[in-house]
Amino acid sequence: xxxLITHNLxxxxxxxxxxxxxxxxxxxxxxxTRKADFNADFIRAFMPKxxxxxxxxxxxxxxxxxxxxxxxxxxxxxxxxxxxRVLLEIHIEEGSMTCxxxxxxYPISNGIPNMLLAEDEIA
Amino acid sequence: xxxxEFIAPxxxxxxxxxxxxxxxxxxxxxxxxxxxxxxxxxxxxxHDQPAFLLDIGCGSGLSGEILDEAGYHWVGVDIAPSxxxxxxxxxxxxxxxxxxIGQGFGFRPGSFDGAISISVLQWLLNxxxxxxxxxPPHRLTRFFTTLHSALRNPSxxxxxxxxxxxxxxxxxxSIAQKAGFGGGIVVDYPNSNKAKKVFLxxxxxxxxxxxxxQGLEGDEEVESTAKFERRRDRERQRANSGNRKxxxxxxxxxxxxxxxxxxxxxxxxxxxxxxxxxxxxxx
Numbered sequence: 001x002x003x004l005i006t007h008n009l010x011x012x013x014x015x016x017x018x019x020x021x022x023x024x025x026x027x028x029x030x031x032x033t034r035k036a037d038f039n040a041d042f043i044r045a046f047m048p049k050x051x052x053x054x055x056x057x058x059x060x061x062x063x064x065x066x067x068x069x070x071x072x073x074x075x076x077x078x079x080x081x082x083x084x085r086v087l088l089e090i091h092i093e094e095g096s097m098t099c100x101x102x103x104x105x106y107p108i109s110n111g112i113p114n115m116l117l118a119e120d121e122i123a
Numbered sequence: 124x125x126x127x128e129f130i131a132p133x134x135x136x137x138x139x140x141x142x143x144x145x146x147x148x149x150x151x152x153x154x155x156x157x158x159x160x161x162x163x164x165x166x167x168x169x170h171d172q173p174a175f176l177l178d179i180g181c182g183s184g185l186s187g188e189i190l191d192e193a194g195y196h197w198v199g200v201d202i203a204p205s206x207x208x209x210x211x212x213x214x215x216x217x218x219x220x221x222x223x224i225g226q227g228f229g230f231r232p233g234s235f236d237g238a239i240s241i242s243v244l245q246w247l248l249n250x251x252x253x254x255x256x257x258x259p260p261h262r263l264t265r266f267f268t269t270l271h272s273a274l275r276n277p278s279x280x281x282x283x284x285x286x287x288x289x290x291x292x293x294x295x296x297s298i299a300q301k302a303g304f305g306g307g308i309v310v311d312y313p314n315s316n317k318a319k320k321v322f323l324x325x326x327x328x329x330x331x332x333x334x335x336x337q338g339l340e341g342d343e344e345v346e347s348t349a350k351f352e353r354r355r356d357r358e359r360q361r362a363n364s365g366n367r368k369x370x371x372x373x374x375x376x377x378x379x380x381x382x383x384x385x386x387x388x389x390x391x392x393x394x395x396x397x398x399x400x401x402x403x404x405x406x
Contacts, residue, residue: 002218009198010229010230010231011230013226013227021229042173045172111211112204115221115222115226
């Protein structure tokens with residue numbers, strides 16, 4: 001049940017991996033869409049937290065190109081609905097996420113990413 | 124009862140059977156629900172604003188369901204795969220992560236509007252291996268520093284936990300303070316053995332000194348007593364009321380003697396007109 005909303009907040013936390021560790025790259029992702037309740041206020045409040053280019057990139061890796069390259073200044077209903085769909089309705093079920101810096105691979109199985117580190121990777 | 128955190132590390136203790144037991148026990152459910160509501164109360168989120176919360180040690184999603192109900196979006200992390208499996212079956216709304224909180228989080232700064240954690244921190248107080256990264260102070264430091272950065276400024280984090288000594292409380296609060304948190308311990312029902320609950324309320328930023336909320340006082344609510352107590356009361360009442368017929372009347376004794384004879388027991392007394400008759404006082 002990784003959705004892009006959490007993927008957009010997630011950086012690598014292995015030892016010594018402190019720069020260029022975001023965003024994690026998807027590979028072999030199997031996705032599933034599940035309806036979620038639309039809450040315009042939540043999406044609007046969440047906008048400032050988003051790393052927009054990372055979100056557009058991640059969506060593209062999952063085969064969704066509906067987002068504009070630049071975040072628009074005016075947030076209309078249609079845009080928010082689309083953003084809601086990308087952020088909260090696309091679930092990554094299987095696959096893995098890879099850190100662009102240290103290449104640590106976080107496997108996703110059953111929708112749950114395994115974020116555990118080996119003993120020598122713990123900071 | 125020994126504490127579960129002394130028996131095995133969480134990912135092993137909460138195996139398939141324990142995870143299911145934990146989620147099906149209505150008593151545990153009730154306790155978890157009550158504590159989650161209290162934690163949300165202490166979290167004191169602004170009303171009518173959507174929030175994105177972190178549930179640390181979400182387990183099977185008992186607390187997550189409360190967050191769903193309250194309309195919050197949340198992310199849950201837990202180290203026990205079996206518990207997360209149960210959470211998947213229960214179809215909770217939040218995103219789940221398999222993560223060891225003692226290894227720290229990788230969330231970007233300012234990601235969350237708050238964090239709650241029900242009955243988790245005590246699990247960080249045991250060293251599983253002799254590796255330096257496995258010592259409780261190291262794990263707590265890593266946990267609190269990464270959590271501090273993952274929380275928005277200002278925000279709060281509320282942890283309910285079961286300390287086994289004052290030293291543990293001391294250790295946890297001092298490490299949390301070093302990580303940059305303000306706040307302290309709130310004890311609910313401090314005079315009750317059963318209902319006593321310890322909450323660690325931590326603040327990120329906020330400007331100036333924030334007052335730590337008061338713990339709840341007085342007796343616990345009547346609701347929270349176990350259900351079977353009432354049944355026991357009823358049985359005691361019936362026994363004392365005198366309406367109950369004695370079981371050991373003449374017929375019962377005759378039946379018993381007959382049974383013993385059939386079984387071939389020796390020296391069963393003869394039946395007579397005196398059998399089962401009440402012995403009168405001498406006067």
